[in-house]
Amino acid sequence: MKRAAPARRAPTRKQQQGLDSRRRILDAASSLMTERGFAGTSISEVSRLSGLPASSIYWHFESKEGLLGAVVEEGAQRWFESLPAPAESVRRGARGAALLRAAAAQLEKGPEFLRLMLLIALERKEIDPTSLAMIRRVRRLALDRIEKIVALEGGAPGAELARDLASLVLAAADGLFVAHHIDPRATDLAAQFELLRRALAALARESKEAD
């Protein structure tokens, strides 16, 4: 009865219309929840922004919480797909450019999803565990990527050190995003990232000399 299955055989025209509507609802919900948080977003607003009645929303999603879960899932999927290839071709000589670009890309390409993640991570009132698990998964994958770049960049430091450095980079990225959001004019993202890169490079160099 309820809950649209993803069209097993033929995406008939009516079903395609349904998928389009579902997409429009997701986009509207994502935009609103990113701006006002979960509790601050009402179904009627999603309805107005998407142009579809509330009944349609509840035909496609089983509840407001389910809608949030779908938004997170969709956002995460898009985020995964937007990731550049693991960049095996990057030379070690291409200093921190890759690291810089990776971090900057995360902040420029998908600021909406980052904002949503931070928001529902901080809004800790029984947000459904599925979303939280998804957020952790996204962050862990981001950590893996950063770790690889850091290892390549720093001339293969200790495995543990690379992991910690990656955590630091991710944290700095989140913090810089917040700072830029609070006071955009006073925050030069690129310069800060470059500074961080130089600091980490210096640390890697020293820890290497210590051997």
Next chain:
Amino acid sequence: MKRAAPARRAPTRKQQQGLDSRRRILDAASSLMTERGFAGTSISEVSRLSGLPASSIYWHFESKEGLLGAVVEEGAQRWFESLPAPAESVRRGARGAALLRAAAAQLEKGPEFLRLMLLIALERKEIDPTSLAMIRRVRRLALDRIEKIVALEGGAPGAELARDLASLVLAAADGLFVAHHIDPRATDLAAQFELLRRALAALARESKEAD
């Protein structure tokens, strides 16, 4: 008629009771808003948690928005007061311990206020400008403090560099706070801070040798 003036002459007993109630309302509101955000907190919940009827809340504060403003103002004031002395006595030799402690203290002593700041900074739906201004003021003061410590620590680097390093430290602190909130077990705050300190120290050392 409305809006309690801060008792000009004598804090009579009834007025004192009023101040106590005001404090209880503020504490309840602060706790709830920190957990669920602004939109996610209802007056009835504040009423229940504080033990006072809604009419009392509206006698002490003119609206829900006004209550939020007061919560931010109060939190900021407490935060200012909880700041340690400018620490002139700190020796340059006491490596990064001061920096570490300052950052850790901010995260340990006042996590509620930090969470609240981040939440309402990310929930950007016409949050009243007074709160935003207060948040910026708090952050700027935190930056000043960190900058001084960094300058002391790094052996007086360039002024601009110190400012940028301070921004980086603040951003890292925010980001690490978020990371610790998302996945407490996977985030070793102390270790991360120490790593950051070492990286910055290494950078300062190299930039000094370059002279």
Next chain:
DNA sequence: CGCTGTATGTAGCGATCGTTACAGACGTGA
């Protein structure tokens, strides 16, 4: 054509929202 399942539109459910009116309780100054 009618039958079936997908998707949308209309109307409204009970609950809760922020907010207010108003009466009363209480300490205080005259």
Next chain:
DNA sequence: TCACGTCTGTAACGATCGCTACATACAGCG
């Protein structure tokens, strides 16, 4: 004692909340 200002309790206001029942509208299939 009595009027007054401060503060709290009761009860409700209209609006909106998340959500649902139900009647269509439309496409595909026999």
